[in-house]
Amino acid sequence: MSVSRTFLTRAALAGGVAASSVLLLSGTAFAHVSVQPQGEAAKGGYATVNVKVPNERDNASTVKVEVNFPTDHPLASVMPQPVPGWKVEVTKAKLAKPLELHGKKINEAVAKVTWTAAGSKIGPGQFQQFPLSLGQLPEDTDKLVLKAVQTYDNNEVVRWIEEPKDGAAEPENPAPVLKLSAASADHHGGAAAPADDKAGDKAGHHDKGGKHEEAAASSTDSAARVLGVVGILVGLAGIAFGVLAGRRRSA
Template sequence: MSKKSVLRASVLIGAIGVTGLLGTGVASAHVTANSYGNQPQQGGSGTIVLRVPNEEADAGTVKVEVDFKPEYGINSVRYRPVPGWTAEVTKTHLPTPVRDGKNLEITDPVTKIVWTAQPGGGLAKGTQQFQEFEITASNLPANVDTLELPAIQTYDNDKVVNWNQSSTPGGAEPENPAPTIRLAAASTAGAAHDSSAHDASTPAAAEGGEPGPATDDTARWLGGAGLLVGALGVGFGAGALVRGRKAAK
């Protein structure tokens, strides 16, 4: 391979690294729902992590609300305590029962969970911080491929942002998309293989429970590795450019 070809390839690798770094920042700009470990399954239990970034230069986040559609028939939501925040799970009595993911009638499904920052807590103003809120939910619906979890973010200057717009397949992303999480097809192997297995080593706690160990070390390690690869690509490309210029002289 000629020196010019090597130089072009190096610069391309560096550009890809920069694009990856920039893409990571853009992707984290909205409230999102994520799964670390096994994907939540239809009809089973699943662990979902809501990631909430602060986006106001002059205000901090002090309240986060996530809504669950009554028709999902989710009968249980447990949350991992977050230092500096309190949480409350709300169930709503329905005049007509709905069926959950195991085809059981549910009259009081979970419809909301609200995290509220304690005095002096919450996310600081600016765009440097985010907070993750982890929950486990069951029984997840068996008749949908994607859970849509509209969220409301409240700032300490009373500004309220609704993350509740549905995304259209193949269409442009809306300005304030609702957090969504895809559900894996139900397994015939039973509950031992659904996403609740993720909770065996990292149990979620209801209000008043004790927090468990961190759940996303692997995901963060992988994310850090990806950033490192991108940075190395940038350095390699710049070094190759300098060497190419010296060789030309």
């Protein structure tokens, strides 16, 4: 009798560990807030990007998203595209050192953009993209770190503010990073046109890259969910096998 109980306990533990491990791996595969496309925005120009916000909770919905812009590389123009069911607010701050844009001095820049649910939410197993038109992108850096704060309807707040470091392990709550490519002939020297001119053409170009990245992200999400289901089935099978084995030994 003691042997059968030992076997049953071990089988149940093994199944539970297998299921938990796979679920943990699948959860981290698609939980990060990110900015897309990455590596497609050129220095000195304008770009249209998407802030992608997945819901990483099974029992709560995302109702607020805040994206903060770096003060050491300020952007004079940050224009959000309307998203149905969400209210958007753009907050600006005065600059210690004015920017020069198209021959004009800019004394303030966008500090953050906040989206608040107004009839819509990001539910469990869902994600939402928030489009932004950015410019003029800086020429003296290879990336922009856009720290984000995600709020759920159960008042939980997740801060995606840890800056990833090259060659180091990914932090637990990495901040979204927009990588900047080398300036092209159209972008160099502040020759970029306003957002309603050339920015539209650039947006079309970036949307193609964004679709590829969205497809890849979707594939990753699907694979992670499949692995999670498989892990659960493996765990249940282990428990069932242990129960049957125990009954046979008892008989």
